[in-house]
Amino acid sequence: MPQTVFAPWDDPRETPLIRFQNVTKKFGEFVAIDDLTLDIYAKEFFALLGPSGCGKTTMMRMLAGFEDPSSGRIDLAGQNIVPVPPNKRAVNMMFQSYALFPHLSIWDNIAFGLRRDKKDKDQIAARVDEMLKLTRLEKFARRKPHQISGGQRQRVALARSLAKAPKLLLLDEPLGALDKKLRQDTQFELMDIQETTGTTFVIVTHDQEEAMTVASRVAVMDEGRIMQVATPAEIYEAPNSVYVADFIGDVNIIEGRATPDGEELYRIDWAEGQEPLHAASARYFSAGQKCHLAIRPEKIFIATEKPVDAQNAVQGRVLDIAYLGNLSTYHVELPGGQIIKAQTANTRRLARRSITWEDRVWVGWSATAGVLLDQ
Numbered sequence: 280m281p282q283t284v285f286a287p288w289d290d291p292r293e294t295p296l297i298r299f300q301n302v303t304k305k306f307g308e309f310v311a312i313d314d315l316t317l318d319i320y321a322k323e324f325f326a327l328l329g330p331s332g333c334g335k336t337t338m339m340r341m342l343a344g345f346e347d348p349s350s351g352r353i354d355l356a357g358q359n360i361v362p363v364p365p366n367k368r369a370v371n372m373m374f375q376s377y378a379l380f381p382h383l384s385i386w387d388n389i390a391f392g393l394r395r396d397k398k399d400k401d402q403i404a405a406r407v408d409e410m411l412k413l414t415r416l417e418k419f420a421r422r423k424p425h426q427i428s429g430g431q432r433q434r435v436a437l438a439r440s441l442a443k444a445p446k447l448l449l450l451d452e453p454l455g456a457l458d459k460k461l462r463q464d465t466q467f468e469l470m471d472i473q474e475t476t477g478t479t480f481v482i483v484t485h486d487q488e489e490a491m492t493v494a495s496r497v498a499v500m501d502e503g504r505i506m507q508v509a510t511p512a513e514i515y516e517a518p519n520s521v522y523v524a525d526f527i528g529d530v531n532i533i534e535g536r537a538t539p540d541g542e543e544l545y546r547i548d549w550a551e552g553q554e555p556l557h558a559a560s561a562r563y564f565s566a567g568q569k570c571h572l573a574i575r576p577e578k579i580f581i582a583t584e585k586p587v588d589a590q591n592a593v594q595g596r597v598l599d600i601a602y603l604g605n606l607s608t609y610h611v612e613l614p615g616g617q618i619i620k621a622q623t624a625n626t627r628r629l630a631r632r633s634i635t636w637e638d639r640v641w642v643g644w645s646a647t648a649g650v651l652l653d654q
Contacts, residue, residue: 285322285495286510287320287321287322287323288318288320288496293320294357295318295319295320295354296319296320296321296323296355296356296446296447296479297317297318297319297342297353297354297355297447297479297481298317298318298319298353298354299315299316299317299318299338299351299353300316300351300352300353300354301314301315301316301350301351301352302314302315302316302338302341302348302350302351302352302353303315303348303349303350303351304334304337304341304346304348304349304503305349310503311334311337311503312334312337312338312341312348312503313334313502313503313504314351314504315334315338315351315503315504315505317498317505317508319479319481320479321446321477321479322477322478322479323479323480323495323496324469324470324473324479324480324482324493324494324495325479325480325481325482325494325495325496325497325498326481326482326483326484326489326490326493326494326496326497326498327339327481327482327483327484327498327500328484328485328487328490328497328498328499328500328526329485329499329500329501329526330485330501330526331485332502333500333501333502333503334500334502334503334504335483335500336451336483337503338483339372339449339451339481339483341353342355342360342370342447342449342481343365343368343370343372343449344360344363344364344365344368344370345365347361348361355368355369355370355446355447356369356446369445369446369447370445370446370447370448370449371392371440371441371443371445371447371448371449372440372448372449372450372451373436373437373440373448373449373450373451373453374436374451375451375452375453375455377424377432377433377435377436378436379424379432379435379436379439380424381423381424381425382423383423384420384421384422384423385411385416385419385420385421385422385423385424385427385435386407386411386420386421388424388435388439389407389410389411389435389438389439389442390403390407390442391439392439392442392443393406393407393442393443396443406442407442410438410439410441410442411438413438413441413472413475413476414434414435414437414438414468414472415434416431416434416435416438419431429457429461430457430461430464430465433453433454433457433465434465434468436453437453437469437472441472441476441478444476444478445478446478446479447478447479447480447481448478448479448480448481449481449482449483450469450480450481450482450483451483452483452484452485453469453482454466454469454484454486454489462489463492466489466492466493467492469493470492470493473493482494487526487527487528490511491511491514491515491527491528492511494511495510496508496509496510496511497509497510497511497514499514499522499523499526499527501522506519506520506522506523507519507520507523514527515527515528515575516650517650518573518650518652519652520652520654521571521573521652521654524573524650524652525573528575529575529576529608529620529622530573530574530575530576531573531574531575531576531579531619531620532571532572532573533547533549533556533571533572533574533617533619534549534569534570534571534572535547535548535549535550535556535569535570535572536548536549536567536568536569536570537558537560537564537566537567537568537569537570537651538564538566538567539564539565539566540557543559543560543561544557544558544559544560544646545557545558545559545560545564545570545651547570547572547651549572549615550613550614550615550617551615552614553593553613553614553615554593556572556591556593557590557591557646558572558646558649558651559646559647559651560650560651562651562652562653564651564653568653569653570651570652570653571651571652571653571654572649572650572651572652573649573650573651573652574644574648574649574650575648576608576620576621576622577622578644578645578648578649579619579620579621579622579642579643579644579648580621580623580642580643580644581609581611581621581623581634581640581641581642582640582641582643583633583634583638583639583640583641584641585641586641586643589641589643589644589645590643590644590645590646591643591644591645591646591648592641592642592643593613593614593619593641593642593643594613594614594639594640594641595611595612595613595614595619595639595640595641595642596611596612596637596638596639596640597609597610597611597634597635597636597637597638597640598610598611598612598618598636599636600634600635600636602625604625605624605625606622606623606624606625607622607623607625608620608621608622609621609622609623609634609640611640611642613642619642621642
């Protein structure tokens with residue numbers, strides 16, 4: 280049986296679990312969140328992504344109840360939660376520091392919230408054992424937090440947050456304290472746990488790779504506003520602005536003026552004395568309209584000879600080569616001084632690389648390789 284794609288945001292019959300409606304948050308004169316409207320659906324793994332100070336943590340603190348909006352409303356499962364105190368919301372928050380009790384065992388740390396809710400002993404024991412199994416911590420139940428690794432502490436904090444079965448779990452930079460390899464392993468664990476429990480996760484991160492790995496959808500934020508909300512693939516392949524294209528992954532941006540040149544095709548005049556470039560776009564541009572062509576480095580090829588059939592080919596000089604093991608990124612200076620990055624997979628030994636520093640090379644790409652943007 281074919282697996283159905285999880286995309287409740289595309290179904291008009293679906294009701295969002297969380298709804299921000301015209302939410303503004305001011306701290307004195309400073310506007311942290313600016314008239315924000317956003318829907319998040321049940322069982323989503325939703326990422327708020329943006330630079331420091333963009334408002335993503337403020338949004339999370341409003342969901343948790345630690346901050347009140349200056350105006351607008353926030354609904355959770357159809358109820359306005361703004362007047363509801365934090366401890367009465369079906370929301371739990373996992374902090375970057377994990378905030379575990381050092382004097383309590385792992386078992387007691389997970390049981391803490393359930394005991395405060397006056398659950399009976401058998402219920403608590405069954406739920407804690409379930410959480411230990413879910414996070415693969417059964418062997419460590421009697422240890423104290425200082426006796427386990429950082430990755431295991433992260434899982435304890437997660438188990439404790441999920442023990443009370445919240446409708447919504449908020450994760451504030453949850454993997455910030457882990458090293459890169461452990462971060463990557465833990466990202467997949469988080470996804471598995473989220474899928475197993477069906478809890479809605481909202482994660483705040485400034486790490487684009489993390490957001491792209493774990494999230495069903497990503498909201499890219501800047502200065503209290505949401506610039507784009509879409510799946511990771513859409514954000515990467517079809518950004519709606521230079522800001523989003525530039526924030527996610529590596530990108531080349533070429534500025535120019537677009538002129539229609541056939542159905543959904545445009546000619547781009549971009550540098551004095553240079554052949555125009557060609558780009559396909561469903562977005563309409565009027566003759567001479569300013570545009571930005573965004574092209575990912577992996578979509579650009581590099582060669583020593585001019586390609587015969589390339590829709591776009593520009594000659595330049597290799598300024599720099601970044602060797603990343605599986606990939607090499609070539610920084611090529613074009614005649615106008617613009618630098619283009621082209622990426623190739625290293626399928627051969629380095630000694631056999633045909634292009635090196637200061638070489639004259641051609642970089643090229645197809646008309647559909649880039650995204651034509653108007654802002």
